[in-house]
Amino acid sequence: MIEIIATGALATVQDHGRGGALKWGVGASGALDNLALAAGNILLGNDEHAAGVEIQIFPFQVRFLEDCAFAITGADCGASLDDLPLPPWWVQTASVGQILSLGIPRQRIWRASRAYLCLAGGVDVPLVLGSRSTQLRGTFGGLEGRPLRSGDRLRAGARANGAGRGGFGLSPPALDLPLTEGGLPAVRVLPAAEYAQYTEAAHQALWNEPWRVTPQSDRYGYRLDGAPLHLIAPIETRSHGIVPGVIQVPPNGQPIVQMRDAQPSGGYPKIGVVIEADLWRLGQAPIGSRIRFRQTSWDEAIAAGELNARWLAEARRLADLYRGRTGSS
Amino acid sequence: MISDQPRISVLGTSALLFEAPGETDLATQERIWALAKEAECWPEIREAVPGMNNLMLSFSRPPACCKPIEDRLHAAWTAAVPMRIEGHLVELPVVYGGDGGPHMADVMAHTGLDIDQIAAIHSAPTYVVYALGSHPGYCYLGGMDQRLATPRRKTPVVSIPGGAVSIGGAQTGVSASAGPSGWNTVGSTSMRFFDPALDPPALLRPGDRLQFKIAKVIR
Numbered sequence: 001m002i003e004i005i006a007t008g009a010l011a012t013v014q015d016h017g018r019g020g021a022l023k024w025g026v027g028a029s030g031a032l033d034n035l036a037l038a039a040g041n042i043l044l045g046n047d048e049h050a051a052g053v054e055i056q057i058f059p060f061q062v063r064f065l066e067d068c069a070f071a072i073t074g075a076d077c078g079a080s081l082d083d084l085p086l087p088p089w090w091v092q093t094a095s096v097g098q099i100l101s102l103g104i105p106r107q108r109i110w111r112a113s114r115a116y117l118c119l120a121g122g123v124d125v126p127l128v129l130g131s132r133s134t135q136l137r138g139t140f141g142g143l144e145g146r147p148l149r150s151g152d153r154l155r156a157g158a159r160a161n162g163a164g165r166g167g168f169g170l171s172p173p174a175l176d177l178p179l180t181e182g183g184l185p186a187v188r189v190l191p192a193a194e195y196a197q198y199t200e201a202a203h204q205a206l207w208n209e210p211w212r213v214t215p216q217s218d219r220y221g222y223r224l225d226g227a228p229l230h231l232i233a234p235i236e237t238r239s240h241g242i243v244p245g246v247i248q249v250p251p252n253g254q255p256i257v258q259m260r261d262a263q264p265s266g267g268y269p270k271i272g273v274v275i276e277a278d279l280w281r282l283g284q285a286p287i288g289s290r291i292r293f294r295q296t297s298w299d300e301a302i303a304a305g306e307l308n309a310r311w312l313a314e315a316r317r318l319a320d321l322y323r324g325r326t327g328s329s
Numbered sequence: 330m331i332s333d334q335p336r337i338s339v340l341g342t343s344a345l346l347f348e349a350p351g352e353t354d355l356a357t358q359e360r361i362w363a364l365a366k367e368a369e370c371w372p373e374i375r376e377a378v379p380g381m382n383n384l385m386l387s388f389s390r391p392p393a394c395c396k397p398i399e400d401r402l403h404a405a406w407t408a409a410v411p412m413r414i415e416g417h418l419v420e421l422p423v424v425y426g427g428d429g430g431p432h433m434a435d436v437m438a439h440t441g442l443d444i445d446q447i448a449a450i451h452s453a454p455t456y457v458v459y460a461l462g463s464h465p466g467y468c469y470l471g472g473m474d475q476r477l478a479t480p481r482r483k484t485p486v487v488s489i490p491g492g493a494v495s496i497g498g499a500q501t502g503v504s505a506s507a508g509p510s511g512w513n514t515v516g517s518t519s520m521r522f523f524d525p526a527l528d529p530p531a532l533l534r535p536g537d538r539l540q541f542k543i544a545k546v547i548r
Contacts, residue, residue, distance in 0.1 A: 021530075022385075023376060023377075023379070023461060024465060024529065025461040025463055025523070025531065137508050138464065138506060138525065139506070190339060190341050192338060192339075193348075236481070238348075238499075239381045239460075239463070240346055241384075242385070243344050245343065250484060250511060251480075251483045264463070267498065268511065273339070274341065276343050301391075
């Protein structure tokens with residue numbers, strides 16, 4: 001069990017998302033950087049779909065109320081356990097009473113904005129409609145359907161093989177799987193249904209101009225600022241199912257990329273969709289930073305997903321190897 | 330927008346979107362429900378989610394190629410027989426205008442109607458729940474009088490309260506909880522539409538009907 005000592009707004013419990021409830025109007029939620037959450041669980045030997053804590057405002061501090069192995073992934077927050085500095089993407093064991101502190105993300109080696117804290121056995125909150133992710137709009141899931149606050153306590157799930165091992169880490173996907181365009185972080189995009197109904201200038205801007213992540217960006221959507229994207233003629237589309245990654249363009253021409261807390265349906269025209277395999281990259285883009293869109297194909301998008309899966313498989317292999325070598329108990 | 334062929338497009342690698350041709354109507358929606366029932370049994374499909382005369386199919390894992398599923402969708406659509414659903418009828422009292430209807434003036438300006446006409450026209454039909462979406466328990470309704478059609482707002486509103494009755498394009502609906510919206514809010518109501526502890530968690534489902542009653546008009 002851990003107790004939150006200090007937290008900014010909107011730290012939430014997230015797992016890999018809530019599938020199968022779209023038809024009730026329930027969006028999937030889930031970690032914005034799904035690779036980071038999965039990697040944290042892999043470091044601990046957890047099911048990689050176990051729940052963890054997503055942190056986006058710092059500093060963040062927790063006290064361990066029992067001995068517990070934990071992992072930190074995502075942004076490099078200069079973490080420390082009491083006075084012991086911890087490398088990023090690291091698994092460690094904590095003793096009862098110790099305090100884990102995460103500071104403002106360092107942007108030196110890779111740019112990122114969200115950190116993940118995983119516990120051996122996973123963060124144990126009730127399953128609601130098949131998931132532990134916080135559904136902020138519906139105020140259910142996670143811890144009482146709300147962001148965490150100081151004084152909250154989170155229990156670690158039951159664990160078959162002891163307290164877990166610490167003292168090793170992973171190289172982050174931001175370094176292993178870099179993707180840039182014109183010197184800026186990039187995400188790959190497949191054109192969507194209304195793509196052809198945008199002007200040539202809009203197409204040029206989409207692919208060739210930088211897009212700034214505005215302060216009105218959150219787990220629901222990233223509102224981007226750049227050259228306005230205009231339709232050749234106005235259209236009203238009928239409300240239809242959408243997925244995280246859809247780039248909606250309201251009439252003001254400024255695109256909104258739907259993120260994990262996105263509504264499961266919408267009606268604004270769609271110029272493209274950020275592919276599932278790259279959503280973690282966008283989820284880590286800091287407010288005020290600039291990104292680029294790169295046009296991709298179905299085959300490339302599928303290959304990108306397979307590359308992510310291979311990265312996770314390799315992480316699992318390394319973690320198993322390390323635990324096997326040191327786990328003589 | 331209106332063509333005579335269904336249109337299929339991809340939503341990244343996560344889903345396919347099938348859009349039926351023609352004007353939005355109930356007979357088409359009944360075929361969409363039938364198509365959803367069939368497609369949700371296909372092994373590649375995680376969930377079949379009806380929209381307004383359209384259907385999103387999310388993938389359990391993205392296929393190497395979408396063509397076979399697209400062909401199957403076209404064939405299933407051609408063969409789809411309208412699925413009649415005998416749903417519940419729910420009455421919902423609405424306060425039109427005032428603080429609970431902050432965009433009433435915009436709808437009046439766009440439609441050229443006064444607030445009493447808008448309340449009367451809006452509460453006249455029995456609306457059919459075509460689909461759920463947007464947020465937990467929210468219903469997309471079919472049957473709005475097209476004299477009320479008003480474009481979605483140029484910039485979405487950061488938050489509208491639960492129970493807000495709003496118009497977006499040719500559609501109308503009632504928000505089930507507070508959150509962002511691009512629609513024009515013309516009134517308010519109070520009703521609990523969603524409880525995750527219940528099975529099913531949503532109060533209404535496709536095929537149910539909704540009747541708005543004028544509780545009050547605030548001029």
